[in-house]
Amino acid sequence: MLTVHHLNNSRSQRVLWLLEELGLPYQVVRYQRGPDMRAPAELQKVHPLGKSPVIEDQGRLLAETGAIVEYLIETYGQGRLIPPAASEARRAYTYWLHYAEGSAMPLLLLKLVFMRLPTGVPFLLRPIIGAVAAKAQARLTDPQLATHMRCWANALQAGNGWFAGGEFSAADVMMSFPLEAAAARMGLRPEHQPIADFLGRIHARAAYKRALEQGGPYELLR
Structure with a gap:
């Protein structure tokens, strides 16, 4: 098995x-x-x-x-x-399948490092390190993540709520973690409604719920 x-x-x-x-x-x-x-x-x-x-x-x-x-x-x-071979939907599927880990997650991981950085230093240094980490997020990670999130929202809006061809696919499974992580670390604004809708749809799927039962408590690191 x-x-x-x-x-x-x-x-x-x-x-x-x-x-x-x-x-x-x-x-x-x-x-x-x-x-x-x-x-x-x-x-x-x-x-x-x-x-x-x-x-x-x-x-x-x-x-x-x-x-x-x-x-x-x-x-x-x-x-x-998976969409049919050689279709435009298949090309979108391949893109998002690899984009999830190739472009999205490194930036989200960097955001997490900056968020957690002040807690890993001696107490007296936390204000200084915290200020440095906050500035790094404001100048580096957050503007880039905002651009990525706009891209996700536009893609979902154009794709009838899914990332590849207007139907649920394994590309949506791959993209779920970046979107969940971004929602946890960046928050969702009104312009991110397609992302919020996507997360609501996948969280309501029976298979998603069964997977949570199999995997145990699931809370993204903040």
Whole structure:
């Protein structure tokens, strides 16, 4: 049976969700973050980088969410959750599938680092480090994230509420984590209503809810 090595509050929640959407049997091996919010050392016994998600299937060990999503769709999708080949929708699907980790998440991770930076220094230094971190966010991460969020909202509005071809696909599964992270770290304004609507739709899906039951409590790090 397919095994998912799942870290709480992490991107691996998307893998559980996709498996539920596809109706595939699987088992979950859970790992908990430590007080420092890092993955436990046990994950290094599974994969050299000690990261999640990692899946085991038919003797294969696969890491990286995008690669796992592509593998699951290719191996078990039977044409589901992916637009037809050579279509404009398929090109959009491929773009958003890779954009999620390639362009969106590094910026969101940098935002998280700046947000958490003041808490990791001695008390007397916190005002200084906090001011530096706030300025870095105001000048670097936040303007770029605002641009990305406008792009998401426009794409969703043009795509009938989804990212590829006007229908729900695995690209929406991949994009869910960046949008959830941005909502948590940046907040949503009226101009972001298409993002809020997207999040409402995916959170209402039965497969999404079942994945939460399988993965345990899920709260994005702030």
